Amino acid sequence: MQVCEIFYSIQGEGQEIGQPAIFLRLQGCNLRCKFCDTAYSQEIKKKFEISTDKILKKIKKFPAKHIVITGGEPLLQQKELIPLLKNLKNYFIEIETNGTIKPIISQYVNKFNCSPKLSNAIKNNLTYDNLKSFPKEKTIYKFVVNTEKNIKEIKKFIKTHDLPKNKVFLMPQGKTTEEIIQRSKFLIEICKKELFRFAPRLHIMLWNNQKKI
Ligand code: SF4
Known part of the structure; x- marks a missing residue:
């Protein structure tokens, strides 16, 4: 498997926030988002190929029984x-995905954290036909928000794809603590009004996304 990094931390966002977890970050992504906070994982570099046995050994050294498989786009290597x-x-297996690839591993997964990318992230209009293939009972949806303008697009998207509103999390866009805090304040007010769930991004606020063990 093409692996970018394996480290032990806490889940920094979404429904499982705060949960001690092992992170397995895979290489390669089919998108190139403007605000990508893990751009170093987008390209596949062969020298980082690791066998399943070695990955297992590393994972089992950590005390938690909770794994977040992320990327890049981890479903490219499903x-x-x-x-x-x-x-x-x-x-407990969580998969962080952009939701563009049809999952074939749902039976092994406890939670899919789908983060569809809208016009604030990517220029071309993506089609999200594969979103319906994610099991609704195991899936939450996370949207990164920059300004209030994004909310209209998110509401249209969740209507088109029939997403349950109580499983929709709005997260502030930003690459620094200051940006995250600044955008959190207006976003919390929107969540209170529209009944979306708010989620911070602790890994960026605390470690600038660079916490590796
Ligand atoms: S889908 Fe995720 S990993 Fe891929 S470019 Fe976008 S933000 Fe980065």
């Missing part, structure tokens, strides 16, 4: 993930 997931049956 076939390769299957042997690993079969060996992690007593772990």
Whole structure:
């Protein structure tokens, strides 16, 4: 598998925020978002290929039984993930995905954190036909918000794709603590009015997204 990094931290966003978790960040992404906070994981570099056995060994050194598989876009390597997931049956498995790729590993996954990218992230209009293939009972939806203008687009998107509003999380766009805090304040007011859920991005606020162990 093409791995970018494996580290131990806490989940910094979404429904499982605060949960001690092992992060397995895979290389390669099919998108190039403007605000990508892990641009170093977008390209696949062969020298970072690691066997499933080695990954398992690393994972088992950490005390938590909770894994966040992220990227890049981890579903690009979902076939390769299957042997690993079969060996992690007593772990809670979260997948962070942009939602553009049809999942074939749902049976091994406890939670999909789908983060569709809208016009503040990417120029071309993406089609999200594969979103309906994610099991609704296991999926939450996260949107990164820059300004109030994004809210109209998010509301249209959740209507088009029939997403349950109580599973929609709005998160502030930003690459620094200051930017996250500044955008959180107006976003919380929007969540109170529209009944979306607010989620901060602790990993950026605390470690500028660079916490690795
Ligand atoms: S989908 Fe995620 S990893 Fe890929 S470019 Fe966009 S923000 Fe970065």
